Amino acid sequence: MLTNRKSGRRRFIWVFWALLGPGLLAALANNDAGGVISYAVTGAQFGIGLFVPLVICLAPLAFTIQEMSMRLGAVTQEGFSRLALRRYGRFWGYYHISTLAFENLLTLITEFIGMTAGLVLLGLPLWLSSIICLLLVVTFVLFTGYWTKERIALFVGALNVIFLVVAAMTHPSIAEIGHAFAAWNVPVEMQDGMIWFIIATVGNAVAPWMIFFQGSGTIDKGITAQELRFSRVDTALGSLIQVIIAAGIIICGAALFGHVQNISDAGPSEMIGALNDVVGRWPAILFGLGLFNAGFLASITVSLSSSWSIAELFGWSKSLNDKITEAPKFYAVYIGSLVFAAIAILIPNLPLNLISIITQVIGGILMLPLLIFMVLMTSDKELMGEYRTKWFGKISGWTMVTLLIGLTVATFWQTFFS
Numbered sequence: 001m002l003t004n005r006k007s008g009r010r011r012f013i014w015v016f017w018a019l020l021g022p023g024l025l026a027a028l029a030n031n032d033a034g035g036v037i038s039y040a041v042t043g044a045q046f047g048i049g050l051f052v053p054l055v056i057c058l059a060p061l062a063f064t065i066q067e068m069s070m071r072l073g074a075v076t077q078e079g080f081s082r083l084a085l086r087r088y089g090r091f092w093g094y095y096h097i098s099t100l101a102f103e104n105l106l107t108l109i110t111e112f113i114g115m116t117a118g119l120v121l122l123g124l125p126l127w128l129s130s131i132i133c134l135l136l137v138v139t140f141v142l143f144t145g146y147w148t149k150e151r152i153a154l155f156v157g158a159l160n161v162i163f164l165v166v167a168a169m170t171h172p173s174i175a176e177i178g179h180a181f182a183a184w185n186v187p188v189e190m191q192d193g194m195i196w197f198i199i200a201t202v203g204n205a206v207a208p209w210m211i212f213f214q215g216s217g218t219i220d221k222g223i224t225a226q227e228l229r230f231s232r233v234d235t236a237l238g239s240l241i242q243v244i245i246a247a248g249i250i251i252c253g254a255a256l257f258g259h260v261q262n263i264s265d266a267g268p269s270e271m272i273g274a275l276n277d278v279v280g281r282w283p284a285i286l287f288g289l290g291l292f293n294a295g296f297l298a299s300i301t302v303s304l305s306s307s308w309s310i311a312e313l314f315g316w317s318k319s320l321n322d323k324i325t326e327a328p329k330f331y332a333v334y335i336g337s338l339v340f341a342a343i344a345i346l347i348p349n350l351p352l353n354l355i356s357i358i359t360q361v362i363g364g365i366l367m368l369p370l371l372i373f374m375v376l377m378t379s380d381k382e383l384m385g386e387y388r389t390k391w392f393g394k395i396s397g398w399t400m401v402t403l404l405i406g407l408t409v410a411t412f413w414q415t416f417f418s
Contacts, residue, residue, distance in 0.1 A: 027238030032298030033114020043253025
């Protein structure tokens, strides 16, 4: 009996390790270079009072959305864009692909902004830094097979723990953090621009590319409805780790609160320099390394979300198990989007930190129609059968839709009427 229990436990651990991947990767990569910059700027602008508790509260939101995406892919074995095209017509199929491509290109620009920051600080010119980063990310496709590529990406994602180390090195006040949770509330009267940072924070937690990445990654890995239990654990673990690291990044930025003015108008190099001046050399160096790592992982996953979705919509070969010669169009989208981003950051006088924040805001706004379709499709009995979303899940999904509508309306109101 004891032997059987041990055998069953070992089998559970092995199966879980084998299925670990799409959910955890999507969440870890969501703390991308643009998100890191946005979170750090948020901390530098407003401290920890509102935003650290807010980002922790977003874990259930991220899990609910990612679980729907994973379940939709596992049950139907079709990606989001293909399902939207087949069930709602060509307009919505191409709408989702075009908005994804637009958002992903903006996101990739922020990844290269983050990756090149450390190399520029070392004295390399921006153009050379951009080429080096491009070659490193493109090299990823040379490895063979989905499993190998996924394990490499998971190792890179695990290095995000560096931001928690930096947060500890800034010596944050535990009492202040505790008070932020105990007395947390959304202020009735917002500070200038605060609503932008709120929707940017939400947009980073539920970025549109994550839906496409997790759904397509689930299919490419071969996960089916029978493995939903393990994949939900994978998704929940990723959602929890993501918000903890995001809170750590806000704490890193909060070390600059009251010390640096107009940080949103500067670039990541200035952010690292400010950390060097305020908290010391090693925290600044480690933050720069973490920023590079975050941009590297997200460059891979964001590009793959575009490649998978576009290839599926047009019926191209699209598996990471395929070599470049076997899926040339799939890899052309992957490499082409990276080349675009590498060139775009060479445009003179780009407001780098501001681009990162705006990208997260756009992501939050574009998430709204995606989420509506996601709730509709996962609730469809004909499509999902016994795996359709139950009543509690529907209530959660539509509550999130209402939340995003409210944030979108508030953003437009403050932008154009206040």
